[in-house]
Structure formats: C-alpha cells, structure tokens
Amino acid sequence: MSVISSLGEVSGVPVIDCNVCTRCGACAEACPTGVLQAGPDGGIRIGTETSFGCIACAHCMMVCPADAVHVTGRGLRRDDIAALPRPEERATPGQLDALFRSRRSMRQFQDQPVARELLERVVAAATTAPMGIPPSEVGVVVLSERERVRELARDTVQLYAGFLRLVDHPPILWLLRLFLPSATFRQLRSFILPLGREIVAHAKAGEDKVLYAAPAALLFYVSPYADMADATIVCTYAMLAAETLNLGSCIIGCVAPPLARSRKLCAKHGIPPGHKPALVLILGHPALVYRRAVWRNLLAVQHP
Ligand SMILES: Cc1cc2nc3c(=O)[nH]c(=O)nc-3n(C[C@H](O)[C@H](O)[C@H](O)COP(=O)(O)O)c2cc1C
CATH class of the missing domain: 3.40.109.10 (NADH Oxidase)
Known part of the structure; x- marks a missing residue:
C-alpha cells in the first residue's frame, strides 16, 4: 500500500547496500511505518506488506552511520540529504x-x-x-x-x-x-x-x-x-x-x-x-x- 499524495499512490523506494551496511539496525528502529525491519541475524528486510508503505521520510538515510540506505520516490531525491x-x-x-x-x-x-x-x-x-x-x-x-x-x-x-x-x-x-x-x-x-x-x-x-x-x-x-x-x-x-x-x-x-x-x-x-x-x-x-x-x-x- 502507498499513501496518496499529489504525486499519486506511490511508495518510496528504499535500497540498502549490503556491502556497506553494518547491521546496526538504526534504520529499522527509525522507520515509522515498519517498512524496514531488522531480521534475527541483524540483516534489514524491506517489507512490502505494511499499511502505508515507504513514505520517503528519509529517516533511515539520516540515521545510517554507514550511508548504506538510499530512498527515492515521493519527490525525495538523493541530493536532498544534507550535512547537519x-x-x-x-x-x-x-x-x-x-x-x-x-x-x-x-x-x-x-x-x-x-x-x-x-x-x-x-x-x-x-x-x-x-x-x-x-x-x-x-x-x-x-x-x-x-x-x-x-x-x-x-x-x-x-x-x-x-x-x-x-x-x-x-x-x-x-x-x-x-x-x-x-x-x-x-x-x-x-x-x-x-x-x-x-x-x-x-x-x-x-x-x-x-x-x-x-x-x-x-x-x-x-x-x-x-x-x-x-x-x-x-x-x-x-x-x-x-x-x-x-x-x-x-x-x-x-x-x-x-x-x-x-x-x-x-x-x-x-x-x-x-x-x-x-x-x-x-x-x-x-x-x-x-x-x-x-x-x-x-x-x-x-x-x-
Ligand atoms: C491563524 C491566525 C490567523 C490570523 N488572522 C489575522 C487576520 O486575519 N488579521 C489580522 O490582523 N491578524 C491576524 N492574526 C494575527 C493575530 O491577531 C495576532 O497573532 C494576535 O493578535 C497576537 O499578536 P502577536 O502575534 O503579536 O503575539 C492571525 C494570527 C493567526 C495565528
């Protein structure tokens, strides 16, 4: 499912670079819609059956210490993420x-x-x-x-x-x-x-x-x-x-x-x-x- 917006009923698309991910689980902890879930082995699963889908809030990208998560869609672009x-x-x-x-x-x-x-x-x-x-x-x-x-x-x-x-x-x-x-x-x-x-x-x-x-x-x-x-x-x-x-x-x-x-x-x-x-x-x-x-x-x- 995806929450309707002016861009249509589309979800954000999270992608995790497994070569870089340290399995710290911060992205899953930050995800407000449960799209990112930490598995028993610490690996991150991208769920597709959640109520809202990815809303592209970018919280996962902003907490990741390894810069391993990238979300696009719902108007979010890669270079929207900035230094604090x-x-x-x-x-x-x-x-x-x-x-x-x-x-x-x-x-x-x-x-x-x-x-x-x-x-x-x-x-x-x-x-x-x-x-x-x-x-x-x-x-x-x-x-x-x-x-x-x-x-x-x-x-x-x-x-x-x-x-x-x-x-x-x-x-x-x-x-x-x-x-x-x-x-x-x-x-x-x-x-x-x-x-x-x-x-x-x-x-x-x-x-x-x-x-x-x-x-x-x-x-x-x-x-x-x-x-x-x-x-x-x-x-x-x-x-x-x-x-x-x-x-x-x-x-x-x-x-x-x-x-x-x-x-x-x-x-x-x-x-x-x-x-x-x-x-x-x-x-x-x-x-x-x-x-x-x-x-x-x-x-x-x-x-x-
Ligand atoms: C939602 C909202 C609508 C407002 N509408 C008007 C308005 O139509 N005309 C006006 O002169 N002031 C308007 N104001 C300004 C308020 O009158 C003003 O914020 C209030 O008197 C308190 O003064 P202060 O902002 O200096 O604290 C509005 C303020 C808010 C928050």
Whole structure:
C-alpha cells in the first residue's frame, strides 16, 4: 500500500547496500511505518506488506552511520540529504526564547519593497517544516509586488461585501440563529460580521484592513491530500524566519475562508485547481517598534 499524495499512490523506494551496511539496525528502529525491519541475524528486510508503505521520510538515510540506505520516490531525491548544522550553529534555548518573545505581529510597513532574496530565504526556511506525511502538500504563491498584494486584498473585500449582502439582515440572522450551532452563530455575530463590516467600511475609505497595504505576502495553499495544520506550521516557520531577517510579518486568516469559495479568484491568485487557500503571511520592513514583550497563556495547561 502507498499513501496518496499529489504525486499519486506511490511508495518510496528504499535500497540498502549490503556491502556497506553494518547491521546496526538504526534504520529499522527509525522507520515509522515498519517498512524496514531488522531480521534475527541483524540483516534489514524491506517489507512490502505494511499499511502505508515507504513514505520517503528519509529517516533511515539520516540515521545510517554507514550511508548504506538510499530512498527515492515521493519527490525525495538523493541530493536532498544534507550535512547537519554543527552543534555550535544551533539555536540555544535562550536564543529561541528571545526570538519567540521579541516577535510581534506587524501591520505597519515602510514604503519599501522586500528584496526577492529575503523572500526566498523566508520560503527556504519554511520548507524545513514538518508535515503529516511526506511529501509536503503545501504550496505557496510569493506575492513580491505591492500591487499583487493589493489586488488580493481588493478581491477579499469584494468577497466580504457579497457575504454581507447575503447574510447581514435581521431575518436571515434570526434564521441562522435557529439552525447554526450556538458557538458558530455567536462567532458569526460577534466576529465574522463585524470583521466583514470593518473590512468593507475601511476599504471604502481607501484603507486596507485585510493585508494592511503590505509590500509583500506569501499565500499558502494546500492540496486535497493535506492536513490544514501542515499549512499553519509552514506559515509559522516562515513567520519566525522573517523575524530573524528583521522583516515584520503578520499571519492573516481572514482571506482564505471567502477566497476558498471562488474558484475563479483562487485561479486568478495562482492557486492550482482543486487546491485550497490556507493562510496569508504579510511581510515588509517594519514601521513600528515594539518596546516590550508580553507573556501570554494557553487556554489551559493540565497535568492529569
Ligand atoms: C491563524 C491566525 C490567523 C490570523 N488572522 C489575522 C487576520 O486575519 N488579521 C489580522 O490582523 N491578524 C491576524 N492574526 C494575527 C493575530 O491577531 C495576532 O497573532 C494576535 O493578535 C497576537 O499578536 P502577536 O502575534 O503579536 O503575539 C492571525 C494570527 C493567526 C495565528
């Protein structure tokens, strides 16, 4: 069996060089799908009857001390395997904490484009994000020109305006209150409708409350085989990478829900047919300085 991806129902193909293999068993221990199994003699058996087949996660290649395992397929190429960063190059807990606590959502940008090289570095960092099952089913449209970002914002405003024309009437809301689950209706009334009204009213006054007139943006989308969480993680990695490059950024979630309903607009903004928009990350050189950090709390932290 093979897990479906955009590349089809294909498995990775592991090959073990028996002349080099030291029979340490590390590859079998690391294999999450049980395709590689250590035999009683320490030899590695490549199983074909497993539930998922080889998902080409490459863990076997990365743990092998003898470089005896090679996997190809599912988009994985031999030269995708790279040297590990040296221990002294890795972020310390203190550095990571400083990065996390100094990052803020930025919605105010200098009137200056973001160099393509910086955007490429942000995207390159995002490619290191984990995914439910390899290969990544997340794509990104790099909007490096302010006018393209504006166009996406304008289209989003039109989608909200259409939604409000349809829904924002007392009799319709009365009906929705009857049929929607209570939490959904309350979120509609207290957040979605006011958000739509704000976005549309500000657009009429020439202000962009969707993408904040950002000079650049990354529009993340997912294939039909992705977990939506994959896009969230990729976007989060991009956001943190942007911070290290002194770029301001803000995750924007209000574009995807209405955009997903328009195939025409998805295509216009570069999303391939059958794929769904996920999150937008706006980017630019910050025009605001945060002088303090904030401690936030999770909803709950339980230790049962
Ligand atoms: C999934 C997600 C969706 C978001 N959507 C929007 C949005 O549509 N518009 C916006 O202005 N900010 C949006 N934000 C930014 C949040 O409002 C912001 O992260 C939050 O206020 C906390 O501020 P901080 O990022 O500086 O800690 C979003 C953030 C996340 C994580």
